[in-house]
Amino acid sequence: MTDQVAPRPRSPRGTGEQLAEEIIRATTDLLIERGTEEAVSIRAVAGRVGVTPPSIYLHFADKEALLDVVCARFFEDFDDVMMKASDGVDDLFDRALAQGMAYVQFAIDSAAMYRVTFARISPPGEPTLTDQVLLSSAFVHFSDTVEEMMKQGLIPQGDVVQTVLKLWATAHGLASLMIAKPGLPWGSDGELAESTLRAVCEGLSRG
Template sequence: MAPRPRSPRGSGEQLADEIIAATTDLLMELGSGDAVSIRAVAQRVGVTPPSIYLHFQDKDALLDAVCAHYYERFDDVMMAAGEGIDYLWERAVAQGIAYVRFAIENEVVFRTTFARVTEAGEPTLTDEVLLSSAFGHIRETIEEGMATGLIAPGDPVPVVMQVWSVAHGVACLMVTKPGLPWGDDLSTAEGVMRAVCTGLSQVPVNWEHSGSDVR
């Protein structure tokens, strides 16, 4: 390993970004967080292992930072999924499908993100990002449904967790068991999302309302 030149004062944030970038590359190359080591990251960046620990407490914290950085783009994905869809239930399905598609297209990060157990009251960086993206956008949809009478009024959080859990369950199965007969598209995921939305609705759901293909 070629020694890294001494960093100028105030460059700690830049080094942290380089560490995250190097870890991301290794994670994608190796396909598993278990296969990534602090020593390998240090070699990739050109620093000593203790330099990594100046910025990240341990490997879990480093992988959490990588996943959080990766999921920051998910907010735009969720916004784009519901954009231009006026019918609330079609929008909810589109958001669920966006969640599933993102998981499939970024399966290494998805598996790494949810391999770590989070204790109550101790959210990780990735938890906080997901709460502001996946949870936040689904909550907006559920609150609109309650305001318009499509969903029974009350605390939106349990309803959001139901919808999120369904989308996550489908995503997890499709990522970890791709050999199951899912078909060539996301029609199974769409059917599951439509089923949960139909169950939540206080009025009959018209799935032909928008005529859109959310897949």
């Protein structure tokens, strides 16, 4: 099998944005197929899209920049799913649970991209585009829910970020284990994940 394909016709002017989207989609597809970022090269992406490698560099400075955009896009999709899951849920505990379960389920449904995205290490004090998108989307919505719970006295007042990190660590740990060890008895429809997240929420209410 080869990454080479027939070259595509020269694109008309003004289609650079469309090509960038094709590059992002092709990179995402390759990451899902191959499972690791090491197995995806600029040459492989170019071959999939039908352009030369230098054409990729017109849109993305290097492979790291391309992967950062791809992973940031993944977090945007992540956020959309979480928000739809909790939309219209008035009970704040149920909302937090819905957001946590949506997180776990989306991670399992997108296992390859989830692994790749969280395997990338951010240098201390240097947030990448992926980090920035995460912190301005899913993290913010988790924070809003926690802050509202504190205001209503459902959980003790405290550091919102620290509380969010506790919930996030729980959801992330569950998702990572369920992806890595699917043969363990997790229960149907994420039964164990839901009971664990519920227990954490109830524990927070007791301070």
